[in-house]
Amino acid sequence: METVLALSIGVLTASGVWLLLRPRTFQVIIGLSLLSYAVNLFIFSMGRLMVGEPPVLDPGGTGDLSNYADPLPQALILTAIVIGFATTALFLVVLLASRGLTRTDHVDGREPMP
């Protein structure tokens, strides 16, 4: 499971960074979205990967990391998703405004000289 998660984070990050460095605004926004998925998965992995464990401590058992899933990273991801969603939407509006004002979807607002 660790390998699958690590691979998916890696692929998402690599694609995100590549798209982020492209010259078209739409590619940039998709790149940012992919990067934020990768980051969310990464935060999740920082709480250690657990299968089938409850996110609360068992009153009888000991507070050992090996028998409960850490709920905090999940709360962090929720926050990060909400904030990322809002900022991406805002970026989309600016993208459209830029497209309307400059009549091009190049990030610098003008086509590069041939």
Next chain:
Amino acid sequence: MSGSHMLLIVAPIIIPLIGGAIFLFLGDRRHVLKGAINLAATATVLALAIVLLRVTADGPVTVTLLGNWQAPFGIVLVADRLSALMLVLTGILAFATLTFSLARWHSAGAHFHSLFQFLLMGLNGAFLTGDVFNLFVFFEVLLAASYGLVLHASNRARVGAGLHYIAVNLAASLLFLIGVSLIYGVTGTLNMADLAIRVPAVAAGDRALLEAGAAILGVAFLVKAGMWPLSFWLPNTYSVAAAPVAAFFVIMSKVGIYIVLRLSLLAFGEHAGALAQFGDPWLMVGGMMTIVFGSIGVLASQDLARLASFNVLISSGTMLAAIGLGDVGVTEAALYYLVNSTLAIAAFFLLIELIERGRAPGADVLAVTMEAYGEDLDEPEEEVGVVIPVTMAVLGIGFICCALLLSGQPPLSGFVAKFVLLAALFQIPGPEVDGFTVASSWALIALLLISGLAGVVAMARAGIRTFWLPLDNTIPRVRVIEMAPIVVLLALCIILTVQAGPVMRFMRDTAQSLHVPQDYVRNVVSTPRLPTGEQR
């Protein structure tokens, strides 16, 4: 801790939140009403910040447990001297820029007042929070508001710069998240005070991971602070933003500085064992490179707004290099420098707008071309005994004050700031410090002097171009409420000069409590929960 102190910490965040929300319900055209409410809310926040400064100046670190959970588990708000100082600085800038904007800028686009209040809320929250992830949330609040404000009175240049600004900051936010989660993964805590306790105890095998997390987190803040080479977005954005917005944004680059100062001394201070002073050489070198970049930029700028933006970079670079030295005396001087440069650059941004108002677009570029080709400069002097209009005289005096403050010339506080900084740097070379620190402190002394020289040259040239070259300027129409904020900001700098002794004493206490954070940590961790009715 009494209930009134708790209110005092929460109010600077709650008041802007409520204020900003109220404006959303008022119609788009009720500018006067919104302006009045906004002014009242901002003045209240400033007054509260001053009260908080007086409370914390005597020493106590005031802590509020939000949600009433004991410290490492719940989110805490902490006010110590540094937080209170930054709150007061934010309040002053907010009040000044808001007053300035009421003359005309506030009605140039939608939702200015809401965004302004949300930005104020995010700034206050970022300065007060004692929790790293909560810091992320407040960072996003202030960034989201700033995205809107950059686009205020939008035109092509602002949308273009806004696009870059948003993309850079979204990427930086993602780095922030990666850094925070790495630190959480290693130490198991998000509380800054708890972090200070746990970092020295991190196992040797996990240390590399913690260092990676701290470095990634640091990059996110350094983007905000504008350290070279992460700063190319800053001059482009600040120079095209509306004048009051740009002046308020001066404090935003100081947010990055504040966090770097706080976290590096809390988590990687002298008590941190093997990780002590982690990252300091990077801050040192990066800060010095930023000063170089800023100085070159200042000399190369053709228009005034870019000149001011590069001054932001010089100020950031000086702060970062000073933090990197990790010396109490230098930190103390740097804090004085921080207050002085923030006020001066904000005043300069406001002043630029008034000066530019009377000039034809592109006049700066034209003036440079004329200089280069010597055109029209030897025309006969006809205007002997020209009456200097009052407006131009006031603007000119303001410009001279800004030039003196920014380049660190006597007699204003810019000189005092540079003097104490240099004096503190001369104290460093001694037998007990290593060669790198000695070399870098000498290098910083040289750079500070050179950047001062670059500032003098650039400001003198800009002043001559603006005020003396005959380029059929019309006299700008300036209203009193536009001139007043600039005068107040500059007057504050004069007060800083006259009252340098008491201010430096406060800065010394602040620097000492930052370098010995045990008090801060103990206060945060030991603050008891308030008794509640349903407690068993």
